[in-house]
Amino acid sequence: MILKELQLLTPELSLLVFALLVIMLDLFIKQKKVLVVVSIAGILVSAGFTLSLWGIHATDILYAMLSVDQYALLFKLIFLVAAGLVILASQDYISKFAQFQSEYYALVLISALGMMLMAAAQDLIAVYVSLELSSISLYVLASFLKDQKSTEAGLKYLLLGAVSSAVLLYGMALVFGLTGHTCMPCIADSLKGMPISNIMQSPALLMGLILIVAGFGFKIASVPFQMWVPDVYEGAPTPVTAYLSVASKAAGFAVILRVLFVVFGATAWLSQDWGLLIAVLSAITMMVGNVVALSQSNIKRMFGYSSIAQAGYLMVGLAAVGMAAGSDALGRSGLLFFLMSYTFTNLGAFIAIIAISNKLNSDQIEDYTGMSKRAPLLAIALTLCLVSLTGLPPTAGLIAKIYIFNGAVNHGLLWLVIIAVINSVISAFYYFRIVKVMWMGAPASEEKVPSTWALRVALSLCCLFVLLLGVLPAGFMGIAQAAVKIFTGS
Amino acid sequence: MVFDIAFFVLAVIIVGAALAVVILKDVFRAALSLVMLFFTIAGIYITLHADFLAVVQVLVYVGAISILIIVAIMLTHDARQGSTSGKLRIPAIIVGLLLLGMLVFTVVTTKWQLNNTPPLEPTTAAIGMKLFGEGGFLLPVEISAILLLAAVLGAIVLIREK
Numbered sequence: 001m002i003l004k005e006l007q008l009l010t011p012e013l014s015l016l017v018f019a020l021l022v023i024m025l026d027l028f029i030k031q032k033k034v035l036v037v038v039s040i041a042g043i044l045v046s047a048g049f050t051l052s053l054w055g056i057h058a059t060d061i062l063y064a065m066l067s068v069d070q071y072a073l074l075f076k077l078i079f080l081v082a083a084g085l086v087i088l089a090s091q092d093y094i095s096k097f098a099q100f101q102s103e104y105y106a107l108v109l110i111s112a113l114g115m116m117l118m119a120a121a122q123d124l125i126a127v128y129v130s131l132e133l134s135s136i137s138l139y140v141l142a143s144f145l146k147d148q149k150s151t152e153a154g155l156k157y158l159l160l161g162a163v164s165s166a167v168l169l170y171g172m173a174l175v176f177g178l179t180g181h182t183c184m185p186c187i188a189d190s191l192k193g194m195p196i197s198n199i200m201q202s203p204a205l206l207m208g209l210i211l212i213v214a215g216f217g218f219k220i221a222s223v224p225f226q227m228w229v230p231d232v233y234e235g236a237p238t239p240v241t242a243y244l245s246v247a248s249k250a251a252g253f254a255v256i257l258r259v260l261f262v263v264f265g266a267t268a269w270l271s272q273d274w275g276l277l278i279a280v281l282s283a284i285t286m287m288v289g290n291v292v293a294l295s296q297s298n299i300k301r302m303f304g305y306s307s308i309a310q311a312g313y314l315m316v317g318l319a320a321v322g323m324a325a326g327s328d329a330l331g332r333s334g335l336l337f338f339l340m341s342y343t344f345t346n347l348g349a350f351i352a353i354i355a356i357s358n359k360l361n362s363d364q365i366e367d368y369t370g371m372s373k374r375a376p377l378l379a380i381a382l383t384l385c386l387v388s389l390t391g392l393p394p395t396a397g398l399i400a401k402i403y404i405f406n407g408a409v410n411h412g413l414l415w416l417v418i419i420a421v422i423n424s425v426i427s428a429f430y431y432f433r434i435v436k437v438m439w440m441g442a443p444a445s446e447e448k449v450p451s452t453w454a455l456r457v458a459l460s461l462c463c464l465f466v467l468l469l470g471v472l473p474a475g476f477m478g479i480a481q482a483a484v485k486i487f488t489g490s
Numbered sequence: 491m492v493f494d495i496a497f498f499v500l501a502v503i504i505v506g507a508a509l510a511v512v513i514l515k516d517v518f519r520a521a522l523s524l525v526m527l528f529f530t531i532a533g534i535y536i537t538l539h540a541d542f543l544a545v546v547q548v549l550v551y552v553g554a555i556s557i558l559i560i561v562a563i564m565l566t567h568d569a570r571q572g573s574t575s576g577k578l579r580i581p582a583i584i585v586g587l588l589l590l591g592m593l594v595f596t597v598v599t600t601k602w603q604l605n606n607t608p609p610l611e612p613t614t615a616a617i618g619m620k621l622f623g624e625g626g627f628l629l630p631v632e633i634s635a636i637l638l639l640a641a642v643l644g645a646i647v648l649i650r651e652k
Contacts, residue, residue, distance in 0.1 A: 016636065023643070065629040103647045110640045117633060129630040133637045140644030154648075174596070180603045204600035207592065 005061040008068045010049040011076055012116055018042025019109035026102030036087065036454070039105040043084040043112075050076045055482075060122060064183050067122040074336060074483040075119035075254040078343055082247040083112040088458035089351040090239040092358050092451060097144060104144060108243065111137035115251035119258075124172045124182040127255055128165075131219070135161050138248060142236040153235025160218065160228045168215025174208035175263070184259065188266040199273045209264055209274060213281075216259070219252030222315060223285040226308045230296075233304035238357060241300055242350030245307040246343050253314060253339060257332070261321060268325040275322020278315050279416050286312030286423040293430050299353060300363045302430060306389065307346065309427060314338055316413070316420050317404040323411035331411065334403035336480035341388070341396035341469050348462030349385035352378045355451040355459075365434060370443030377456075378449060379438045381463050386431040388466050391424050396469030403477070493537040500533045517563055525556040539609035542617055 006013065022038050029035070050073055058069035066072075087108060094101055114134030121127040139161060143154020176182055179190035196202050199209070217225040233241045260278075265271045289309030296302035317338060320331035353363075355378055360367050372379040388395035401424065405417045451459075469476050507530065510523035528551035535544035610616050620626045 062629040063625045063627075065627070100647055100650065103643050107640065107643055107647075110636065110643075113636070114633075123630075125627060125630050126633070129633045129637065133633055133640060136637060136644065137640045140640070140647055143648060146648070146650070177602050178600065202600065203596040204602075207596045 008053065008056075008059060008061050009066075011046045011053070011080075012113055014049055015042055015046040015080075015109055015113050015116070018045065019106045019113065022102050022106045022109070032098070032101050035102050035105055036091065039087050039109060040084060042109060043080050043087070047077060047080045047084075050080065064185075065123045065126040066117070066120040068120060070483045070485060071258070072116075072120035072254075074479065075250065076116045078250050078340065079112045079115045079119070079247050082243060082250070082343055082347060083108055085347050085351070085458045085462065086239050086243045086247075088454040089242065089347075089354050091454040092355055093237060093239050096237070100144075104141070107137045107141050111135075111141070111243075112247065115247055115254075118251050119254040121255065121258075122184055124176070124184065124187075124259075127259065128169065128172065131168075131251075131255065132165065134248065134251060135165070135219075138240075138244060141240045142232055142244070144240065145237050149235035150237065151235075153232040156228055157232045157236075164215050164218030164225065167211050167218075171208045171211025171213075171215060174204050174211065178202070178204045178208065184262040187263050191263075191266040191270070197269065199270060205270075209277070212259065213256070213274070213277065216252055216256040217281070220249050220256065220311050220314070221252075221308050222281050222311055223288045223308065226285070226288070229308055230301045230304040233307070234298060234300045234363070238300065238350065238354045241303075242347055242354070245303065245350065246346050249307065249311060249314075250339050250343060253318070253335065257318060257321065257335065260318070261326075261332075265322075265326055271322050271325040273322075275319050275325075275411075278322055279319035279413055282312050282315030282319055283416055283419050284312075285309070285315060286420060290423045290426045290430075294426070296430070297365055298363045299357070299365050299368070299434070302365065302434075303346075303349065303353075306427070306430070309423065310342055310346070310389070312423070313401065313404060313420055314342070316408050316416055319416060320404070320408040320411050320413055323413060324407075331404075331407035332484040333477060333480040334400075334407045336483055337469075337473070337477055338400040338404050340476060340480070341400040341466070344462045344465040344469065345385050345388040345395070345397055348459060348466060349382055349389065351455060351459045351462060352382035352385070355455055356382075356449055359447075359449040365437060367444070368434060368437050369441035371438040371449075373443050374445075374447065375449035375451075378451065378459075381459050382438065383435050384463055384466060386435055388470070390428045390431045394467065394470045396466045396473075399470055399473040497534065497537045500530050500537065503530045504534070518560070521556065521559050521563055524559065525552060528552045528556060539611055539613070541612055542614045 018038060018041065021042070022035055025038060026032075026035060053068065053073055055070070056068060056073070058067060060067050087105060090104070094104070097104065111134045114130050114132075114137065117130035118127060118134060121130055139154055139158040142157045143151050145151075172182075175187060179187045181187045181190055191205070194202070196205075199206050214225060218228070221229045233245065236244065260274055261271075264274050286309050289305050289307075289312055293302050293305035293309065296305060314335060317331055317335035321335065324331050356368065356371060356375065357363050371382075384395065388397035391397040391401040401420075405420060408414075408417050408420075504527060507523045507527040511520045511527065514520045514523060528547065532544045532547040532552065535541075535547055621631050622628060
């Protein structure tokens with residue numbers, strides 16, 4: 001029996017083995033390029049195992065700690081893709097800490113492992129421990145450069161992250177005290193059996209819900225738990241910023257959707273209560289992210305606020321899931337589609353930024369003037385990603401927004417969608433400011449911007465998928481729908 | 491009955507020590523109050539019949555972590571002057587009090603799940619079974635092992651020479 005369960009755990013186990021291998025090989029191998037190859041091989045092997053489990057009937061393993069289902073598998077693929085692209089894109093950056101490459105790769109792999117476990121975790125304790133696994137690796141990665149800004153970023157991330165973990169644990173403890181369980185379906189059963197018909201009748205449930213949302217809100221960077229984002233994004237090494245903005249956020253959404261849907265989706269009224277809570281937070285998050293992004297002059301800070309705004313759009317989908325109270329899957333699959341689209345788009349944008357800012361040694365938007373002449377391909381790729389982030393055709397961003405907004409309108413959140421559309425228009429101002437700067441002005445120097453093959457491969461993959469998701473969304477939507485089936489049945 | 495009295499005595503000391511940690515200007519004294527806090531929490535565990543947890547609390551927190559904090563204070567010169575009072579002191583107090591009020595209200599008004607069976611003693615074997623045995627928390631234990639590995643890697647990276 002245990003062997004059968006370990007077989008379902010192969011994606012995680014293989015990734016761990018390769019992470020250890022990278023550390024070990026570093027001791028014996030002089031040619032450090034091998035480490036990149038091993039890391040990428042680990043990701044490919046793990047992705048291969050994940051795909052081999054695709055289509056599996058949902059199974060609880062290791063005493064119901066993890067649930068191996070389509071939903072978790074899709075998220076595992078997203079994390080692996082993000083980690084792989086980030087490792088490829090780090091090649092232009094790695095010279096800044098050449099001696100510590102193996103630790104860097106190993107930490108990226110281990111944090112991906114933590115996220116994979118998060119997406120599959122079916123028990124609050126497993127959720128918490130795997131969340132810490134990914135977070136601790138990310139704290140270190142954020143301060144990897146050891147210069148003043150990077151250290152500040154790491155320290156801020158660590159301190160605020162620790163507070164948010166404490167808040168999350170307090171929420172979990174309240175829920176445990178109320179129901180006597182840590183396994184999510186057991187909590188849901190226990191809540192169903194309780195003689196309450198309104199969340200106000202159970203202050204412990206209310207506080208538990210609020211504290212858990214606050215704890216995860218830090219991870220997905222929702223207002224009012226977003227204060228760490230601009231500083232950490234600015235100070236962290238750019239590949240790590242890309243990783244944080246994509247994988248860490250996706251992991252946050254993976255776990256918050258599962259917890260809210262399985263635990264707090266126990267009854268219809270409870271589901272609509274958190275739906276409304278998320279809807280209000282979502283409106284504020286979009287507003288704050290977009291309005292503050294308008295006045296940023298540092299491109300990494302701007303993308304920090306932009307990622308807050310994007311979290312706001314994602315929360316529109318989350319709110320729709322809550323309002324639907326388990327009745328249809330559009331909100332959920334829309335959320336997954338948006339996450340796929342956001343992963344490729346934001347990674348693409350950051351990969352272009354890595355190449356450009358490496359040459360410029362600056363993250364100021366004004367220094368991007370005339371970039372279309374110095375690096376035409378990078379400029380085209382960055383423009384495509386910015387178009388997708390705004391949500392214009394023919395890119396993934398448009399389709400993703402349509403799905404999410406459609407789901408929200410179907411469940412009485414028209415007001416929220418109107419706010420979201422207004423916000424998309426606001427966002428066009430700052431996204432297109434970069435496009436304008438790149439294509440209009442005259443460059444400060446004629447020097448070309450160099451980039452490695454690895455970075456080019458990663459960037460072209462991102463652009464390819466941004467276009468594919470935009471032009472042929474049906475196939476990817478099918479995948480997203482298959483991934484949320486597990487929830488529809490329960 | 492004895493435990494009831496002990497609980498309230500310990501609770502008063504805990505709150506006092508916790509306040510001292512936050513209020514005291516001298517970092518070293520704050521650290522000593524923290525040790526006091528850790529120690530009294532071990533006492534609370536005893537009143538709750540959690541003998542194993544009480545011992546671990548003393549070993550890990552009172553024994554290891556407090557030494558770590560004190561050595562860290564010894565080695566960092568700037569920290570000894572203590573923290574300056576920030577502009578956000580008043581808002582922080584208000585938010586803290588609000589949170590306290592909400593949590594107290596929650597704890598007092600909720601009907602918690604109570605168990606009438608007498609507490610298990612000694613708990614050590616039972617905890618071991620729960621962690622490693624059938625139907626237990628084996629996976630989180632293994633994940634924490636990897637977590638420690640990540641922390642060691644992080645320490646190596648962060649203490650390197652520039």
